Amino acid sequence: MFTKLRNKFLILNMSITSMVMITAFAVIYFITYSNIHSEIQNKLKARSETQIRTAGINLLDDMEKGVSIVRRFSLEDLLSFNVEVDPNGRILKIYSFIDMPEEVYYKAVAAAWSSKRNNSTITLEGKQWQYLITQMGRRVILKNGQQYSLMDNKYQITFLDITESNRTLFELLITLLFVGLIMLFVIFIISLYFANRSIKPIAETWEKQKQFIADASHELKTPLSIINANYDALLANQEETIKSQLKWLDYIKIGTDRMTKLINDLLSLAKIEDVNFEMQKMPFNISNAVHDVLSSMEAVAIEKGIQLSHSIEADIIVKSDLEKVKQVITILFDNAIKYSNENGQIDISLIKSKRQVIYSIKNSGKGIAKQDLPKVFDRFYRADPSRTHENGGYGLGLSIAKTIIDGLGGEIHVASVENEYTTFSFTLGL
Incomplete structure (x- = not known):
């Protein structure tokens, strides 16, 4: 049952974590892809505008009738080339500093012109190229300084090498997948550890309840x-x-x-x-409370031949629940009497230390085995089962005492040496 509950916690945690991680990695990849794609588009556009331009007509006088066309080539980026074609897709001119066979340029133009889809990608010579098709034009400058553009019946195809960009995106994707798998494994181990820790107290409580x-x-x-x-x-x-x-x-x-x-x-x-149960905390004199319990039970101790000694600091005021504190003192006193040996000794101490009060009661007797000390405050635990019916106890007193002290924000402890003594003590904030 608890294994299934742990697995449900684990699956839920891994599902949420995986969704968050996948979303984060997808955003990282999408942003990187968009930036690289935008950069490629800008480069293509820039190469298309600067690789081949026309400088127009200067009508200086009646004798100058011809048209002068000046073509300029940019050396800024050697990872691109331009091809000038006619309306039928036949190559007119090639502008390139890239050392490739001539047939490669023809293959590139044929592939690009057949699809005529801008910003598409083709593969040539083991590399990936993205292309842009634009119609060529001329800029005409008149004698009076006016200028205008004329569209030619020619086209320019600009090719840009995007192999490294695609490789970068692929490497980023592989890195994200690798990192994601490692993170999922680490998160699984951590989640399994904390799931086991979370289930452990529930399982222990269930077993204690049974x-x-x-x-x-x-x-x-x-x-x-x-x-x-x-x-x-x-x-x-x-x-x-x-x-x-x-x-x-x-x-x-x-x-x-x-x-x-x-x-x-x-x-x-x-x-x-009960989680809704509230202790009634009011200031009271805990020194007087200890004296009251001692007086009420002194006769029982004397009847058993037990010697009592006490060291109770006077007039210690604490803010707590008087009746519950007296109940704890009574439980511990009754337990000390039950498990003291004949003609034994009980020592009671109450002192104020810094911002807390410390009460302890020590009785001589058989003591408690070291391995049994962690069980002392468990329900129905008996240090000496053979004397249970004789003393009329059920092993609930110490469990009640611990629950009360925990509810009051204090701590309760036990120390014992077999065949010598047992000491119970608790602390409460002033």
Whole structure:
């Protein structure tokens, strides 16, 4: 399921990226093509106008009756040549500095004149030529200085070598394709990496949710089994008095109490994890809050023979949720008592450091294995499963504590050395 979801993300990302890249490369190629094509057109036009021109008639006096025609040839660009033809396409004159056989010029004119399509391309001698057909004319200058143009019954075909220009466009196209393929490969690798990273937390959350449902079902099964078993015992002894059956009723009460506590913890966890749930942050004295929790649970610790020591800095004011913070302190204190060894030690500390307050509680005891430390705040995790029913815990307390601290913008940590001690601590901004 998650592989398909990852592939959908990957396909969507690659499709969008490919479209953007293809569009960008197409724009680059189109602009380059237009510039080169425009440059070719300008060169053709310039060569057509400058290669062959007529200088006109000077009527100086009655004796000068003839017409003087002067033809000029431009040496600016040796990659072009001009051919003068009659209306039937027969060559009259060739103007060229390019060393080519004469039959090549005849082939060029025949190909151009047969199609008579300007700006078309032909191939000669392994090179590509673009041509322009224009009608020739004369500029006549009269004695009084007036001038006008006369159109001749001749045509000029201007050929321009565009082999390098086409090669440039082809090389640009190959470069864009090569760069595009490399970029697509790189983008694919990067997209695959980030797609896997994006899917990983979703997959982990899904697995945790499945495990949570399985664990919750297992935990609910135990008290329900107790209730059903004792209910059957009561039905089997219907003639007995209620007083004589109190032990079965007590067992049922124990089962319902355990199930009620579990359900309340689950509801509390679901409520805290709700994205719309807002903590009620108000300034309060966290030093007094720690003293209140310590006083309420001191008797339980003394009953177990645990020695308590504390170092609580006075009058530390924080802006947070008083009830939620007290709930976290209570969870950590209760956890320390449960997992302290007989006649053990619990040390509590509350200090202010820079712009945050640090609370820690350390208890002696069996400790937590190093490989289990990352799982401590998971739902239904138990550091000592064999003592679960004895202590009445479900492994939700620490998960609730972490969710609360995260919601308050703080951090919670655990450190432990096996067979020595375990320390839980959290920080909150002042």
